[in-house]
Amino acid sequence: MxxxxxxxxxxxxxxxxxxxxxGRGDLTLxxxxxxxxxxxxxxxxxxxxxxxxxxxxxxxxxRELVDALGEEEGVILDASTAHRTDPRFTYGFPELGxxxxxxxxxARRIAVPxxxxxxxxxxxxxxxDAGLLSPGAPLSLLSLTGYSGGxxxxxxxxxxxxxxxxxxxxRPYAVGQSHKHLPEITHVCGLSRPPxxxxxxxxxxxxxxxxxxxxxGILSPKASLAEVSSAYRAFFEGAALVxxxxxxxxxxxxxxxxxxxxxxxxxxTGNDERMIAYARFDNLGKGACGAAIECLNLVLGAPPLxxxxx
Numbered sequence: 001m002x003x004x005x006x007x008x009x010x011x012x013x014x015x016x017x018x019x020x021x022x023g024r025g026d027l028t029l030x031x032x033x034x035x036x037x038x039x040x041x042x043x044x045x046x047x048x049x050x051x052x053x054x055x056x057x058x059x060x061x062x063r064e065l066v067d068a069l070g071e072e073e074g075v076i077l078d079a080s081t082a083h084r085t086d087p088r089f090t091y092g093f094p095e096l097g098x099x100x101x102x103x104x105x106x107a108r109r110i111a112v113p114x115x116x117x118x119x120x121x122x123x124x125x126x127x128x129d130a131g132l133l134s135p136g137a138p139l140s141l142l143s144l145t146g147y148s149g150g151x152x153x154x155x156x157x158x159x160x161x162x163x164x165x166x167x168x169x170x171r172p173y174a175v176g177q178s179h180k181h182l183p184e185i186t187h188v189c190g191l192s193r194p195p196x197x198x199x200x201x202x203x204x205x206x207x208x209x210x211x212x213x214x215x216x217g218i219l220s221p222k223a224s225l226a227e228v229s230s231a232y233r234a235f236f237e238g239a240a241l242v243x244x245x246x247x248x249x250x251x252x253x254x255x256x257x258x259x260x261x262x263x264x265x266x267x268x269t270g271n272d273e274r275m276i277a278y279a280r281f282d283n284l285g286k287g288a289c290g291a292a293i294e295c296l297n298l299v300l301g302a303p304p305l306x307x308x309x310x
Contacts, residue, residue: 002300005030005050007043007057007065012151013079014056016289024307026300040068047074052299054112054292055079072108075299079112079292084184086111091188092295093118095239096125105298112295115287116143116199117181117188119210119279122242122266124189126235127219127277132228134220139195140213144170144255146206149283158203172200207256208283214268214275224272232266232277240305241286241294242266258282262290262308285309 004027008014021027030050036042043065047053052075055062059082066076066083083089089111094101104110113121120141127133147158158167179197186194216222223231229247236242245267257280258265264281281287286294290308297304 001028002026002051002302003028003030003049004296005046005053007047007053007055008061009056010037011056012148012155013284013288013292014054016284017054017056017079017292020289020293020307021296026302026306040064044068044074047076051075052077052296054296056292066109075108077110077112077292077295077299079288081114081180081184083109084111084114084117085187091184092291093121093188094294094298095122095236095242096188101298104295105301107299110295110299111184112288112292114181114184115145115149115208115283116179116197116210117184118264118287118291119143119208119281120181120185120195120197120212121188122236122264122279123210123212123277124185124191124195126231127214127228128189128191129235130231132219132221132223132231135190136192137218137220139191139218141195141197141210143197143199143208143210144202145199145208145283146204146256146259147201148206149208149288150201154201155205158205168203170200170202172198174199202255204256204259206282206284207259208279208281208287209253209255210279212277214270214277216273225268225270225275228275228277229268232268236266241308241310253278253280255280258285260309261285262294263310 009018055078059080062080062082089109090103090107092110092112094104147154182194232244242264248269262285264286268277
């Protein structure tokens with residue numbers, strides 16, 4: 001029986017992680033009473049006691065606890081943005097290769113990927129590694145997301161009975177090109193410059209669709225649609241949670257087809273002259289709490305798909 005402490009289980013991701021873990025017979029969930037929920041000493045003591053601690057906190061609170069524990073005390077899986085480019089932390093995307101999966105298994109400090117970043121990295125890194133994309137290529141990505149990614153306040157806004165008409169339409173945000181996921185996308189993919197990235201929130205609770213346009217000026221050397229798809233298949237071969245679909249699988253793409261799932265689908269549309277690569281998943285699944293649970297299973301030595309929605 002393993003013990004797990006969820007620090008920050010009052011927020012959207014924390015509540016979902018607790019809900020998903022609470023029915024597991026191999027885990028005991030530890031918690032603090034309301035009076036000490038924000039007390040650093042109490043939080044640190046609980047993290048030392050637990051086999052693993054999942055941080056579902058604002059960045060500052062995550063850094064505070066990590067600093068209190070030092071380098072070796074406790075096993076931390078941080079779902080915040082705070083440590084995703086920190087060299088002390090292993091990036092929690094085991095599908096990035098056998099070495100990455102092994103690193104997650106043995107790590108004491110794991111940075112759970114961001115939701116938008118998971119899709120962007122899944123689309124970019126295989127092509128960079130295959131030599132089809134230059135690290136300096138001028139990339140542009142569009143990411144559609146459900147409103148649950150915005151936390152409790154955004155959920156309340158979208159689900160209010162008297163919500164304004166503007167919330168019924170897709171809304172681009174973070175338009176200043178300084179989105180918090182850009183550093184991890186650039187870092188993990190080994191890019192020499194960040195891509196242009198535009199997230200768009202939709203009037204749906206959950207779901208995510210990230211798209212990467214690929215044209216002759218982007219791909220280097222010029223690659224066919226079949227070659228791009230083959231690069232994705234080779235990279236993710238054997239990955240239980242990432243599936244590469246046939247080319248042009250849908251005439252009209254369903255952006256929320258994997259809402260409620262912890263899987264990710266990749267596919268390429270278009271033709272040899274102009275194509276778009278897509279990553280489809282759930283912003284609360286492979287993009288957040290599902291990713292945290294996947295990493296937790298690896299750390300604890302549990303069957304890797306335990307508790308995941310397939």
